Amino acid sequence: MHERTARDWDRGIRKVGNARLHPDGRRIDYKTGVTTIVAATSEPSLAGVEAELHSRFLTVTERELIADMRREGRSLRAIGRALGRPASTVKREIDARSVEGAYQPHRAQRAWARSRSRPKESKLAGHGPLREFVAGRLRQRWSPEQICHALVIEFPDDESMRVSPETIYQAIYVQARGGLRREVAVALRTGRTRRKPHRSPDQRTARFVEEMVMISERPPEVEDRAVPGHWEGDLIVGTRSESAIVTLVERSTRYVMLGHLPGGHTAEEVRDVLVPLIQTLPGHLRGSLTWDQGCEMAAHKQFTVATGVPVYFCDPRSPWQRGSNENTNGLLRQYFPKGTDLSVHSPEDLEHVAQQLNGRPRKTLDWKTPAERLRDLLTTT
Known part of the structure; x- marks a missing residue:
């Protein structure tokens, strides 16, 4: 097989027709460039299990050490000193991840990876006053950031009338995340249906050469x-x-x-x-x-x-x-x-x-x- 296919399998990415289905639920069609959200897979990928996102998260190696030292009868404080972490961190890990009193490091690692993904419906997916307010301001050609701050000013005591600019962009750019797709033609100033990275400005030509005050x-x-x-x-x-x-x-x-x-x-x-x-x-x-x-x-x-x-x-x-x-x-x-x-x-x-x-x-x-x-x-x- 191709090397890229193996890497995709390792990351939990599957090819479905002309699209690639990611384990976090993203389905990217590379012919049309459209990204949709589908139900995320129940089991984490190998990449998700082995991910080391931040030093505050326990790694699979540390979990193996916890299991080994527990079998040796070592105390929580001794395990914590070996890991360079508080004993309370070790206790919470053992209490939360043990099954029938047994702590199994690789099962604990898979459970941690599975708990990290928390798919939820976008705040703009359902009908309501928040979605109506956002859609109305988009029709008036307001930017998502302007809409975000206007909500705070107009609804200072209503926490349900809050949305971030990124949520609005997601509702426009990603299908099934917010239902604002029909507004995309007039909602954003660029009129783009796909996000585009910033590039260097083109060099200017035909410069003014007469005497000028700079x-x-x-x-x-x-x-x-x-x-x-x-x-x-x-x-x-x-x-x-x-x-x-x-x-x-x-x-x-x-x-x-x-x-x-x-x-x-x-x-x-x-x-x-x-x-x-x-x-x-x-x-x-x-x-x-x-x-x-x-x-x-x-x-x-x-x-x-x-x-x-x-x-x-x-x-x-x-x-x-x-x-x-x-x-x-x-x-x-x-x-x-x-x-x-x-x-x-x-x-x-x-x-x-x-x-x-x-x-x-x-x-x-x-x-x-x-x-x-x-x-x-x-x-x-």
């Missing part, structure tokens, strides 16, 4: 987000790069503003959208603008003359230097998917999307919304 020259108060009015900007581009949307994010409040570019995104077109967008703000909220080195900002000096807002440029291949804007663009792709024509969206559509984003609670704002933070700034200054 981000290293940006004032310190911009960096620590202590002073509001400093913005990060970028474009999200539609299919064939024929349409685009200007995205602006205020660094302190994470407030979002969107500009309409239905016909193109040349430097002049971007300038003509940015200037009136910034001019809608009061003077104390026009501190600076940070952009990447895209050629759409070739008219940055004309923008600065018209608005009085200096423009700072990020280093090449450094998207984290405008992380708030990168994160916001990811949120916006939930409304404006990649590969679609962005010109079909009107300025009113963009305003509606901006209002939705500005009305979402944010972890970085202590679960306040950007609109609330901006309102507080405008009413206190």
Whole structure:
């Protein structure tokens, strides 16, 4: 047989059709990539029996030593000293694992491995107020973490209305674990039906080469987000790069503003959208603008003359230097998917999307919304 087949048998994994059935109940279909949960096997696999997960757990070797020393009539304290463990640990092991007064180490090891797996139904598997709340917020495009904290705020005294972000992800990604599969298309911003590991960002091309003021020259108060009015900007581009949307994010409040570019995104077109967008703000909220080195900002000096807002440029291949804007663009792709024509969206559509984003609670704002933070700034200054 193949070496991998032998390893699978050793770990208790069986092949069933086009899927592999794991002893913990996972059934993975490698043609479709779908993971389902079935009833776990009653007997632990050899790998489960021989597992050494943490030093606090007794190993099969230690259990054999306990059995040998018990047959020699050694005391619990003597066994404990030989193992380097408290005598109470030895006593609990013997009391819990003995059968008809006899302690058998390998039977005890198998019983321990069997007791470790505790399959249970997901909190979101059954119908009820918790599942309805989660499904409702997913339809509003809230993230699982936002939903988790909203439950604590809205139901402070109801412990049954609690769920972790991971449980929500499991209910979406793993069939038979939570019943939220139908929401997957609109629930998560990526729209993926399978989990995907993080990868390194692709290298950027077509960098801006004209004279720029670099981000290293940006004032310190911009960096620590202590002073509001400093913005990060970028474009999200539609299919064939024929349409685009200007995205602006205020660094302190994470407030979002969107500009309409239905016909193109040349430097002049971007300038003509940015200037009136910034001019809608009061003077104390026009501190600076940070952009990447895209050629759409070739008219940055004309923008600065018209608005009085200096423009700072990020280093090449450094998207984290405008992380708030990168994160916001990811949120916006939930409304404006990649590969679609962005010109079909009107300025009113963009305003509606901006209002939705500005009305979402944010972890970085202590679960306040950007609109609330901006309102507080405008009413206190």
